[in-house]
Amino acid sequence: MLRMNRNIISGMELVVMIAFLTLLSCNTAENERHKPRVLISSDIGGTDPDDFQSMIHLLMYADQFEIEGLVSSPFGDGSKKDFLDIIEHYESDYNQLLKHAPELPSPNSLRNITKQGEKNAAPFKGFATATEGSEWIIQCAKKESDQPLWVLVWGGIEDLAQALHDAPEIKDNIRVYWIGGPNKKWSINSYSYIAEHHPDLWMIEANATYRGWFMDEDSPKDVKGDAYYDNYIQGRGAMGKDFIKYYDGRIKMGDTPSLAYLVSGDPNDPMGESWGGSFEKIDHSSRNIFIDGSTVEDTVAAYGTIEWRFTGPELSVSEDSVVFELEVQNQIWPGYYLGEGMYGVKYSSKKPEKGTYKTRSAIAGLDGLEGGYVSTDPWPGKASPDDYQLGNNWYSDKLDPALFIKDQQGAKTISKHRREFLLDWAERWKWLEK
Structure with missing residues (x-):
């Protein structure tokens, strides 16, 4: 009888242990699922140097994401080499950063997912021919996963338009946050193609909201664009040394809100609060x-x-x-x-x-x-x-006049968080202090 009780207890212990390990495994999987899958399409090296700043910011937060692609989609002279140059600076700082963020991706893993995209604006119809970048978008979007692929577009939207044209079924697997405004002006043919032929895309179209990241109105003095570098970046690592080359170190980083959107708040709720802005549904594109x-x-x-x-x-x-x-x-x-x-x-x-x-x-x-x-x-x-008549998941800048900064619609939905997100980044710059 005693032996039977011991067997029962052992069995119960085994059941408890299996349940615990299963729960641990599920929790681990849950944590992994909550790490957003991200693909960046950027005009880095093209007409505006702010993408270099945004790329440095991305790499310093790279432990927060599963980065699956870096696609060079520039107008002008940019190419994937511009991505690789920043990754080289990251490699110089990597061991120091790794002490504080052990899940940071290796420099070589990032090089392996860096692809060349379209370098020219699309013709009137909105698409042209496939590129290494557009094909990589399709490949990543088709990867088996229970999480969507976040396509963060920092420049022209040509490669995304090409991917949607070549494989429209990927719409079910992706979510897009696009920094529009000037990029929309240059990519208007591709944008028009997407709005007309893929209105059911899940899209955040930030035409003005993103400007709240760098507009200094009502900003605390220590995090104003012309003070932040001296206060928090100067003398810190190879990436800090490189940062001064762009706008003399003045904070712009107009594309970074797309990434910050995934860092705070609930990315499934574009109408909620986030470092990357708050948006509202629109049912038409003018x-x-x-x-x-x-x-x-x-x-x-x-x-x-x-x-x-x-x-x-x-x-x-x-x-x-x-x-x-x-x-x-x-x-x-x-x-x-x-x-x-x-x-x-x-x-x-x-x-x-x-x-x-x-x-x-x-x-x-x-x-x-x-x-x-x-x-x-x-x-x-x-x-x-x-x-263009849009579907149920197209979001853009908020209409409330109280959220404008000057004529920039929705910008205050980001600027209100300015001190919080820049001081959070400042803590990471401390990791590179010698």
């Missing part, structure tokens, strides 16, 4: 189509799609051929032949503005056309028949 021109009497929504279409002679060239150009705000946009004597060009203002345009072309009827427009906030503005 678009205005003007046939044969517009004038300054025509008002459009800032960040909306302006599409000019001009009639002219029929040409024996392929559709989407560049046959004219449009100058607006001292910048040049390519104009395309759309077929059957119709020509088109798209543009998006990066802020409220009054603008004028002029065309140039070897085609007489398309040369020297002039016009204008006025873009106003808030985005996305009143609904119009030309708008």
